[in-house]
Amino acid sequence: MNLARAAAAAMFAAAVWLGAGALSTPEPAGPTAPLESFSAARAFAHVEAIAREPHPMGSPAHEDVRSYLLEQLGALGLEVQTQESVAVASRSDGRSPVEMGRVRNVVARRRGNGKHGSRAILLAAHYDSERASFGAADDGYGVAALLETARAVAAGAALDRDVLFLFSDGEERSLLGAAAFMREHPWRHDVDAAFNFDARGNRGPVTMFQSSAASMDLVERYLRAAPHPVANSISEELYKLLDNDTDFTEVLAGGLPGLNFANFRGVDSYHDRGDRADAADQGTLQHHGETALAMVRAFAPVQDAAWRTRSAVYFNLGPLSLCMPSVWMLVLAVACAAGLARRNAITDLVAGAGWALGGAVLAPALLLGAFEWLLGRVLPDFSMRLAAHPVAEALYTTAGASLALGLALFTLQRMQRRWPRLAQGAAALWSVLAVVTAIALPKASYLVTIPLCGFVVASWLRERTGAWLLLHAALAIPGVMLASLHARLVVAALGSDVPAAALVGFGATFVLPWLGPWSERTSRVLLLGSGAALGGALLLLLGRVPHAGEGWRSYTVSIDAGSENARWVSIGAFDPSCGPEAPSWKRERLPELFPGRDIEIHSRDARAASVTRPTLDVLEDVRTAHRALRMHIGGTASGAAGIYIGRDFRVTRASLEGRPVPLTAKGDLAVRFWAPPPEGLDLELELETPSRATLRVVTDTPGVPAHDDFAAEAACFVGARTMVTTTFEL
Numbered sequence: 001m002n003l004a005r006a007a008a009a010a011m012f013a014a015a016v017w018l019g020a021g022a023l024s025t026p027e028p029a030g031p032t033a034p035l036e037s038f039s040a041a042r043a044f045a046h047v048e049a050i051a052r053e054p055h056p057m058g059s060p061a062h063e064d065v066r067s068y069l070l071e072q073l074g075a076l077g078l079e080v081q082t083q084e085s086v087a088v089a090s091r092s093d094g095r096s097p098v099e100m101g102r103v104r105n106v107v108a109r110r111r112g113n114g115k116h117g118s119r120a121i122l123l124a125a126h127y128d129s130e131r132a133s134f135g136a137a138d139d140g141y142g143v144a145a146l147l148e149t150a151r152a153v154a155a156g157a158a159l160d161r162d163v164l165f166l167f168s169d170g171e172e173r174s175l176l177g178a179a180a181f182m183r184e185h186p187w188r189h190d191v192d193a194a195f196n197f198d199a200r201g202n203r204g205p206v207t208m209f210q211s212s213a214a215s216m217d218l219v220e221r222y223l224r225a226a227p228h229p230v231a232n233s234i235s236e237e238l239y240k241l242l243d244n245d246t247d248f249t250e251v252l253a254g255g256l257p258g259l260n261f262a263n264f265r266g267v268d269s270y271h272d273r274g275d276r277a278d279a280a281d282q283g284t285l286q287h288h289g290e291t292a293l294a295m296v297r298a299f300a301p302v303q304d305a306a307w308r309t310r311s312a313v314y315f316n317l318g319p320l321s322l323c324m325p326s327v328w329m330l331v332l333a334v335a336c337a338a339g340l341a342r343r344n345a346i347t348d349l350v351a352g353a354g355w356a357l358g359g360a361v362l363a364p365a366l367l368l369g370a371f372e373w374l375l376g377r378v379l380p381d382f383s384m385r386l387a388a389h390p391v392a393e394a395l396y397t398t399a400g401a402s403l404a405l406g407l408a409l410f411t412l413q414r415m416q417r418r419w420p421r422l423a424q425g426a427a428a429l430w431s432v433l434a435v436v437t438a439i440a441l442p443k444a445s446y447l448v449t450i451p452l453c454g455f456v457v458a459s460w461l462r463e464r465t466g467a468w469l470l471l472h473a474a475l476a477i478p479g480v481m482l483a484s485l486h487a488r489l490v491v492a493a494l495g496s497d498v499p500a501a502a503l504v505g506f507g508a509t510f511v512l513p514w515l516g517p518w519s520e521r522t523s524r525v526l527l528l529g530s531g532a533a534l535g536g537a538l539l540l541l542l543g544r545v546p547h548a549g550e551g552w553r554s555y556t557v558s559i560d561a562g563s564e565n566a567r568w569v570s571i572g573a574f575d576p577s578c579g580p581e582a583p584s585w586k587r588e589r590l591p592e593l594f595p596g597r598d599i600e601i602h603s604r605d606a607r608a609a610s611v612t613r614p615t616l617d618v619l620e621d622v623r624t625a626h627r628a629l630r631m632h633i634g635g636t637a638s639g640a641a642g643i644y645i646g647r648d649f650r651v652t653r654a655s656l657e658g659r660p661v662p663l664t665a666k667g668d669l670a671v672r673f674w675a676p677p678p679e680g681l682d683l684e685l686e687l688e689t690p691s692r693a694t695l696r697v698v699t700d701t702p703g704v705p706a707h708d709d710f711a712a713e714a715a716c717f718v719g720a721r722t723m724v725t726t727t728f729e730l
Contacts, residue, residue: 007473008470011474012476012477012511015477015484016480016481018318018319018481019316019480019481019482019484020484020485020487021318021319022205022318022485023204023205023488023489023492024228025203025228025283025284025287026227026228026283026286026287026290027283028282028283029041029286035152035155036156037152037290037293038148038152038289038293039289040283040285040286040289042148042151043145043147043289044144044280044282044285046140046143046144046147046148047140047280047285049068050065050068051135051136051276051277051280052134054131054132054134054273055127055128056129056130056131056172056702057101057169057172058102058639058640058676058702060638062675066104066169069106069127070106072147073106076108078108078109078110078154079109079110080108081106081108082104082105082106082107083104083105083106083184085105085180086102086656087101087103087170087176087177087180088100088176089176089179090174090175090249090253091174091175091245096670097642097644097670097672098661098662098670098672099173099174099176099674100657100671100672101170101176101640101673101674102657102673102674102676102677103170103675104177105168105169106127106166106167107164107165107185108150108164109162109163109187110153110158110159110163110165111158111162112158112159112160112161112162112300113159115160115161116161118162119161119162119192120162120163120164120187120190120192121161121164121191121195121295122194123146123163123165123195123197123295123296124142124146124165124166124178124194124195124197124251125139125141125143125146125168125196125198126139126142126177128169128173128177129172129275130172130719131721132271132273132719133271133272133273134273134275134276135275136276136279137199137202137266137269137275137280137284138270138271139197139199140277140280141197141199142199142288143167144289145197145285145289146165146167148289149165149292149293150165159296159297159300159301160300161299161301166181168247170675171198175245175246176674177247178249182250182256193218193259194251194256194258195259195260195292195295196247196251196260197261197262197288197292198246198260198261198262199262199263199270199284200262200267200270201263201265201267201270201387201492202263202266202269202275202280202284203263203265203283203284204263204264204265204281205228205263205287206261206284206287207231207232207235207261208229208231208235208259209235209238209239209260210235210236210246210248210260211233211236212252212258212259213311214311215259215309215311216309216323217309218257219231219259219312220323221298221299221302222294222298223321224298225295225298226295227291228287228291230316231314231316231321232315232485232486232489233443234444234446234447234486235489235493237441237444238489238490238493246262259295261291263287263288265387267383268384268385273719310326311325311326311327311442313326313328313442313443313445313446315446315447315450317481317482318481326443329434329437329438329449330435330438330442330445332434332438332449333431333448333449333452334435335453335456336427336431336453337435339459339460340427340431340456348421348422348424348425349424350425351422351425352425352428352429353426355411355412355422355425355509356425356426356429356430357429359407359411360404360411360412360509361502361505361506362502363407363411363505364400364404364407364408365501365505367403367407368497368498369498379541383495383496386495386537386541389540392540392541395533395534395536395537396491396497397487397491397497397500398530399497399533399534399537400497400500400504401501402526402527402529403501403526404504404505405504406524406526407527409518409522409523409526410523410527412518413518413520422513423513424459426509426513427456427459427509430448430506430509433448434449434452446482450479451507451510454475454477454478455475455476455479455510458472458475458476479507482507483507486500487501487503556568556720556723558723559611559722559723559725561613561724566605566606567603567604567606568603568605569601569602570603586604587600588603589601611701611705611722612635612637612724613726614641614697614724615633615635616633616726616728617631617634618630619632624690625690626686626687627685627686627689627690627691628684628685629683629686630682631682631683631684631695632680633680633682635699636680636697636699637678638701639674639700639701639721640672640674640699640700641672641673641676641681641697641698642671642673642697642698642700643670643671643673643681643695643697643698644668644670644671644695644696644697645668645685645694645695645696649691649693649694650687651663651669651686651687651688652686652687653684653686654669654671654684654685654686655683655684656673656683656684657681669685672700694728695727696725697727697728698723698724699723700721700722701721701722701724702720702721704720704722705722
């Protein structure tokens, strides 16, 4: 029996290694890789060129990146266009300003051999960055992957379909470029399938985390074609928990089928000045590129482009990638529930369900949740530090898993019932959960249903054949693989070990009762090991962690053109090394600067500086029962311009640069226009009454005026800006 248990333990260890190994990245190909293959070394040269400095929409660096794209694509002999448009964001919460902007998408086309006429595959990535980010990963990875893919495609024979490469503008500004392409560009109507590439971090595997509706054929073809596919449909549910959107949102809104790809590890660099080329991971870049190239070559020859079939559940299982219709999960869940419908004592079922839910799942989750809450009071940037330190992340994940196993075993040892009967009670509880998730969250249902199926089959075989430990261990391996993979996945995506520990505890309910009896020492070793791993992770996190805590720091000079009052403003944490000590700052809310955002910011007084102020020319003013105004706003040559009319003056209609502006239900006008043209903006308004009104214009320009309030370290002013507020009486 001891030998069998040792063999079972070895099988589980191998399953953990295989399961977590699905989240590895491929070896980057060097500069001498075959011309028709993808090379991270060649692509990395593009990352270095793109990420020399932050390049937000409307900045001079943004213009430089666009010029670089046009040069590189032209050298490949592709058809290249620059789509210029005034775009209005599709999304609006009714509180924040409506996002608009002058976008310039770069679109290139590699013509096919004509077998499918002008039908095309679309690859997309965005070339703008956030203000304070160099954009090496977000979305330098995607842009570089598309450029190198275009080179590899151009080096080979013409494909059966055309290939479109969309380098969208304004993704960081509410997806403006993608919205313009999907609404206006004529090539959009040639697209049969679209594949978007983005990044939420600077390392880790590239995950296919979102698919269009009824996309089973698309997913199956991706899993077969990609050299290193990473796809778990629960990612679609996790993605909904994140405050993120990508250009793929506009693809879906336009009705195109497709897949969305991104890497999620190293999130401490996301939208941060740590997102530099020297911190890039070429393994992740290789994964982006080889996936993009595989999508082109897999989908270009497909005869039938009607890729909307059935809804799919898909997941990695060690080296395997499985895809099946979503309805299968419901069928399997119901079958498992029926297989567990046996004459067990109700007290055994209740006791087993109570142990599984309380001792194995909720206990570790609540303990870790309380720990993370307390730790967050001491280290507010805990999740960023964890993301920045791979060793600490691994130790912390191990600590959560050991805690879950130790508590599950500790509570099991105190149950005064036969352990196999408790396992049956736990499985009965999970069978109910399997049916519920198959109906309510089908994309996540496999995480419950697959381990449950292994347990039910093992129980059935044991009763009829007497097969015991090793058979049960073998049938539990798929569940162990899923648990190990998803524990790593959720820690990386959410920065918390709570769901990972709950997941490990859930998996333990299928294994521990059957492998007993266990000694008291085993649970003590697991709990002590958890404490040791947790202590090691904390020691690493309490030290200096590169990049962590540097995110979301955006310095702003705010100047009121009327009063000439000026102040320094810092969104998020401020860096004492860049200026006065903390006591000289105060925390306050400034809704006039950041409308729709109920946040506390740091601010302090500053000396006024000479800056360009917005101007307003009223070209037409017609007063009847209403009041119609036609105006021109100048002094908005770069960055952005915010235009606001307060709630005391109800607006019934507004247009900016010839585009209608959505209003709030209360008739407020609040719009932010990015990359305004050098000649200024044309604004038309219709007010409900002919009375006087107040118009507030806030210009938002990259960089700060010459100032000695802060130390002259350039790093302190990455992404800094100057906001000038001018109020006009109409």
